[in-house]
Amino acid sequence: MGWGTNEKAVITVLAHRNATQRKQISQAYEELYKEDLLKRLESELSGDFEKAVYxxxxxxxxxxxxxxxxxxxxxxxxxxxxxxxxxVNSPAELLAMKQAYQARFKRSLEEDVASSTSGDLRKLLVALVSSYRYDGQEINTKLASSEAKILHDAIVNKAFSHDEIIRILGTRSKVQLNATFNCYKDEYSTSITKVLSGDPAKDEFLSVLRSAIRCFTSPQKYFERVLRNALNKPGTDEDGLTRVIVTRAEKDLKEIKEIYHKRNNVAIEHAVAKETSGDYKSFLLALIGN
Amino acid sequence: MGWGTNEKAVITVLAHRNATQRKQISQAYEELYKEDLLKRLESELSGDFEKAVYxxxxxxxxxxxxxxxxxxxxxxxxxxxxxxxxxVNSPAELLAMKQAYQARFKRSLEEDVASSTSGDLRKLLVALVSSYRYDGQEINTKLASSEAKILHDAIVNKAFSHDEIIRILGTRSKVQLNATFNCYKDEYSTSITKVLSGDPAKDEFLSVLRSAIRCFTSPQKYFERVLRNALNKPGTDEDGLTRVIVTRAEKDLKEIKEIYHKRNNVAIEHAVAKETSGDYKSFLLALIGN
Incomplete structure (x- = not known):
């Protein structure tokens, strides 16, 4: 599929189709060209525009x-x-993604994450991708309070990779974790992400830990932060920018846009228009505007 | 439901009903007595017979x-x-069990295992219950050979709880693990369970590790061993005996029986008849004979 001179048509057609319609398009593509779309993916992708469309x-x-x-x-x-x-995904959504991963790559996400990482980072990442969390709304407030204390004690001792931190973040349900983080704030007068702050470049584990907590507590605020960092980065982080806009367009992008606007005093459309150009810019703006 | 004098009838009816029929019976029981069967479970169970029926x-x-x-x-x-x-379960069966666990107990199996264990044992057990393994039949022989070496190196250094052992057992697919254990045997002229042998009473971690490997490689041989240990234990381990017979009766009990007979030169029916009595004996024999 050479994009040729027809980028505008691609943008118009694709950016305004929902998931089911896109699936039909990609099936039609395969029938027409006898080629799996994925076969052209990743390694062959050059421009930001092609990548975003794919x-x-x-x-x-x-x-x-x-x-x-x-x-x-x-x-x-x-x-x-x-x-x-x-x-960010619900347990059922994460499971569906892991099933798609296995069908496509003939391996589990767990084993791929485990074999490409090591040490504390492996423990944390493997726990996060493996666990099939409880998805009910029950909260055990006594447990939230006692586990807030366990987290606090570990953090005070700078034992960020303590087994108990990994156990709690790796296994508790999301509503339970949110109750625990709220207890933390009430008891110790500071949010757990604040006390875990540090330089991402220097401490990868701490950075991953913080991201996990942000994704649990407020995915929209988390994505606003990713967008902001992507747009503010010298040269722009196109992969991050594309990822958030493409993956959230049909979910919560509207809310993320509002948070972005409030936080940065500028509409996301303007920031994106300023940092991108050409077909890539048009495509992202079409997705944002949907 | 007082069993009263009608145990024979209970044995005859229940032992010869399949899962669907039993479900209908327990629903009928609930409608009749306005009582959840589970409510009577566990803490109230006294005799081995009642427990087996439940x-x-x-x-x-x-x-x-x-x-x-x-x-x-x-x-x-x-x-x-x-x-x-x-x-022993397939990844899909394990998942179904975890979903039933959550529906019933309003918590995940992962969090219950994690919060009731600690140290290396926790790492191993949580990995085993969490992972959603790939269930395909593809084997990577190069990987099997390199991971057999990783296991061997860790075992030689008596680092049984080495992160790499937990990573490999915790994430690889069952067919891949079996290929790895076969490589181990070929390369090092001894089976991995042999080199991991030790006193279960003294080293719980090692004992759990061995059980996991046995369950992966040959569930039927593993269950024969559990039956043998249960029957040979002074006073008999009724819980183990009941568990294997009840859970495998509709699956692979026939094969387990054959292995038992060959290994012990006595039919399992005779061994069970010798070590049990009364209604409990009749019920187990009815299940074995099915």
Missing amino acids: RWIFDPVEREAILANVAVKKGSEDYQVIVEIAC | RWIFDPVEREAILANVAVKKGSEDYQVIVEIAC
Whole structure:
């Protein structure tokens, strides 16, 4: 599929199609060209525009399986993507993504994450992707209070990779974790992400831990932060920018946009228009505007 | 439901009903007596006969969720049950059991196992129950050989709880693990379970590790061993005996019986008849004979 001179048509057609329609398009493509769309993916992708279109065309579950696989292969810099997928999704969504991952790559996400990482980072990441959390709304407030204390004690001792931190973040349900983080704030007068702050470049584990907590507590605020960092980075982080816009367009991008606007005093459309150009810019703006 | 004088009728009716029929019976019981069968379970169960009947009446997935929960609460002595459920079941069966566990207990099996264990044992058990393994038949022989070496190096250094052992057993697919254990045997002229042998009473971690490997490589041989140990134990281990017969009756008990007969030169029926009595004996024999 050479994009040729027809980019405008591609933008118009694809950016305004929902997941089911896109699936039909990619099936039609395969029948027409006798070629799996994925075969052209990743290694062959050159421009940001092509990459964004390819990402967009997959249905959400397949897309996340591909994003997770790219992140595993890239390693270090992209662990944030794995955390996002593991912690923003509901347990059922994460499971569906892991099933798509296995069908596509003939391996489990767990084994790929485990064999490409080591040490404390491995323990945390493998726990986050493996666990099939309880998804009910029950909260045990006594447990929240006692586990807030366990987290606090470990953090005070700078034992950030303490087994108990990994156990709690790795196994408790999301509503329970949120209750625990609220207890933390009430008891110790500071949020757990604040006390875990540090330089991401210097301490990868701490950075992954913080991202996980942010994804659990407020995915929209977390994504606003990713967008902001991507746009503010000298030269722009196109992969991060594309990922958030493409993956959230049909979910909570509207809310993320509002948070962005409030936080930065500028509409996301303007920031994106300023930092991108050409077809890539038009495509992202079409997705944002949907 | 007082068993009264009608045990013979209970045995005849229940032991010869399949899972669907048993489900209908337990629903009829609930409608008739306005009482959940589970409400009478566990704490109120006195005799081995009642316990076996109660275990039998549940459908397999529910039964395993209950067995796992009882094992978590009992702790140490029953970790073998958790290993069995995690490693004998297919990934899809394990998932179904975990869903039943959550529906029933409003918590995940992962968090219950994690919060009731610690140290290396926790790492191993949580990995075994959490992982959603790949279930395909692809084998990577190069990987099997390199991971057999990793296992060997760790074992030679007596680093049984080495992160790499937990990573490999915790994440690889069953066919891949079996290929790895075969490589181990070929390369180092001894089976991995042999080099891991030791006193279960003295080293719980090693004992759990061995059980996991046995469940992965040959569930039927593993269950024969559990039956043999249960029957040979002074006073008999009724819980183990009941568990294997009830849970395997509709699966692979026939094969387990054959292995038992060959290994012990006595039919399992005779051994069970010798070590048990009364209605409990009749019920087990009815299940074995099915």
